[in-house]
Amino acid sequence: MRFLCLITVTFLTRLAFAANEKVPLDPTTGMKMGADWEIVRNHCIACHSPQTFLRQRATEANWTSTLEWMQTNGGLGKLDPAVQKTIIKYLAAHYGPSDSGTDRRPPIPATLMPRNPYATDARLEAAAKKQEGLPPRPPAPR
Numbered sequence: 001m002r003f004l005c006l007i008t009v010t011f012l013t014r015l016a017f018a019a020n021e022k023v024p025l026d027p028t029t030g031m032k033m034g035a036d037w038e039i040v041r042n043h044c045i046a047c048h049s050p051q052t053f054l055r056q057r058a059t060e061a062n063w064t065s066t067l068e069w070m071q072t073n074g075g076l077g078k079l080d081p082a083v084q085k086t087i088i089k090y091l092a093a094h095y096g097p098s099d100s101g102t103d104r105r106p107p108i109p110a111t112l113m114p115r116n117p118y119a120t121d122a123r124l125e126a127a128a129k130k131q132e133g134l135p136p137r138p139p140a141p142r
């Protein structure tokens with residue numbers, strides 16, 4: 001029974017990948033025209049080129065944090081939760097991590113990075129304060 005399940009899962013996974021490869025591309029945006037692609041287009045190309053997200057590969061969790069980052073820093077407004085979920089599902093399904101080896105590598109942990117040769121006293125002071133949990137205040141507006 002287990003074996004049968006495994007075969008079925010393998011078959012379905014292959015089918016899903018095969019289906020994914022054949023998704024036609026929208027000639028204008030280059031987006032894969034999978035389910036709900038127009039919702040993503042309508043929400044995601046007002047501020048930047050679709051290439052900004054088409055060349056990225058990420059899991060659902062990472063797409064979620066990218067969207068949240070943009071809501072905090074990029075001027076993206078709050079989305080209806082159902083719409084946000086649809087967008088993230090589309091992105092993770094069509095632009096999820098792959099085995100191709102062409103994905104962006106994860107950031108190198110700070111502990112493995114060489115010492116910054118351009119460190120100035122000000123930067124060292126800021127880094128020390130940050131470690132103490134005292135992020136330096138930005139300069140007061142003039």
Ligand code: HEC
Nearest residue numbers: 043044045046047048052053056066070074075076077087
């Ligand atoms: C209100 C404007 C706005 C909208 C709408 C918007 N973004 Fe962005 N996005 C930004 C800004 C600003 C940046 C930062 C650009 C930069 O750093 O050059 C950005 C950057 C990105 C990045 C790059 C992040 C990185 O790590 O380099 C991705 C991916 C992205 N957006 C995806 C999306 C998706 C998906 C949507 C649709 C939900 C979307 N954006 C809608 C403003 C927007």
